[in-house]
Amino acid sequence: CRGMAKSKFEYVREFEVLDTCLRNCWVVVRVDGRNFHRFSDQHHFVKPNDIRALQLMNRCAENVMNELEDICLAYGQSDEYSFVFHKKSNWYKRRASKFMTHVVSQFASSYVFFWKEFFPDQAILYPPGFDGRVVLYPNEQNLKDYLSWRQADCHINNLYNTVFWSLVQKGGLTPSEAQKRLRGSVAAEKNEMLFSEFNINYNNEPVLYRKGSVLIWQKVNEVSKKKIKLPNEDEEKEVEVSRWRSETVQLHCDIIGNEFWEEHPDILAE
Numbered sequence: 695c696r697g698m699a700k701s702k703f704e705y706v707r708e709f710e711v712l713d714t715c716l717r718n719c720w721v722v723v724r725v726d727g728r729n730f731h732r733f734s735d736q737h738h739f740v741k742p743n744d745i746r747a748l749q750l751m752n753r754c755a756e757n758v759m760n761e762l763e764d765i766c767l768a769y770g771q772s773d774e775y776s777f778v779f780h781k782k783s784n785w786y787k788r789r790a791s792k793f794m795t796h797v798v799s800q801f802a803s804s805y806v807f808f809w810k811e812f813f814p815d816q817a818i819l820y821p822p823g824f825d826g827r828v829v830l831y832p833n834e835q836n837l838k839d840y841l842s843w844r845q846a847d848c849h850i851n852n853l854y855n856t857v858f859w860s861l862v863q864k865g866g867l868t869p870s871e872a873q874k875r876l877r878g879s880v881a882a883e884k885n886e887m888l889f890s891e892f893n894i895n896y897n898n899e900p901v902l903y904r905k906g907s908v909l910i911w912q913k914v915n916e917v918s919k920k921k922i923k924l925p926n927e928d929e930e931k932e933v934e935v936s937r938w939r940s941e942t943v944q945l946h947c948d949i950i951g952n953e954f955w956e957e958h959p960d961i962l963a964e
């Protein structure tokens with residue numbers, strides 16, 4: 695029975711500790727696939743970028759944004775996704791464990807749920823896991839720098855992986871030979887190797903691979919037909935009604951420079 699009466703066991707609740715996120719800070723939850731090096735091998739992901747896997751990640755993030763409250767932006771690349779809760783959010787009284795566990799479990803169940811839409815010919819062989827963490831950023835610059843850090847990471851890894859897999863797949867090198875060739879090389883040298891040896895201009899590689907994915911909200915005007923009956927008329931009349939609805943949009947743009955924030959001042963607005 696769940697009435698007002700308290701059992702003698704109730705005191706154990708006092709062992710729970712508060713984990714309230716400091717007010718007025720941006721709350722970032724980042725999830726990352728557990729041992730996706732192995733997961734991507736076992737599921738025959740195309741190297742270095744399996745587009746199906748990236749689109750599945752984006753679909754999961756879209757589901758997280760739609761199911762949970764107060765997420766104003768998400769950024770994803772590789773097997774990770776970051777979710778930004780608005781600094782004014784009071785969802786679950788800002789409990790860190792609620793933010794983190796709802797994001798990570800919604801994301802993980804979505805990954806399995808939507809798998810077959812993106813991998814119709816490949817069964818999912820075992821249940822994947824994701825880790826999660828919460829980080830608070832006390833001002834806009836810190837938050838923007840956090841997102842820049844993740845996008846810079848995407849760029850560095852993708853440039854490396856593009857050369858590495860070109861050397862292996864097209865250049866006939868073994869993985870350890872490719873690794874040796876790349877050791878100590880700077881970005882300009884990697885670009886040059888791609889261009890001179892494989893005729894690849896890195897800047898022409900798909901923007902999804904180079905920049906990752908940004909999810910934000912966009913207002914769309916939805917027009918639908920509705921039957922109404924006016925008090926003075928016998929017949930039902932069909933009228934058009936329009937209403938504003940928010941839906942997520944996927945972008946693959948630079949978020950390191952100021953342009954993105956200038957074009958979308960509403961994202962961080964109060």
Ligand code: ATP
Nearest residue numbers: 727728729730731734739742743744747748772773
């Ligand atoms: P950890 O549990 O520590 O996160 P991990 O094996 O997942 O270990 P990460 O640093 O997260 O290590 O790297 C993710 C790995 O998943 C990369 O090695 C990359 O090869 C692979 N991967 C992720 N997404 C894709 C993709 N879309 N296409 C190909 N490979 C991918």
Ligand code: ATP
Nearest residue numbers: 696761762763785786787792793795796797799800
């Ligand atoms: P919250 O998101 O706050 O947890 P909730 O709806 O999940 O909301 P709970 O207090 O966790 O609320 O209660 C779980 C509910 O799920 C119960 O009301 C119960 O009706 C239903 N439920 C869970 N397991 C079963 C089950 N095996 N059979 C029938 N109903 C179940």
Ligand code: MG
Nearest residue numbers: 695696792795
């Ligand atoms: Mg319950």
Ligand code: MG
Nearest residue numbers: 726727728729
């Ligand atoms: Mg890791």
Ligand code: MG
Nearest residue numbers: 726727728730
């Ligand atoms: Mg991982």
Ligand code: MG
Nearest residue numbers: 726772773774
């Ligand atoms: Mg990762």
Ligand code: MG
Nearest residue numbers: 792795796799
């Ligand atoms: Mg419940």
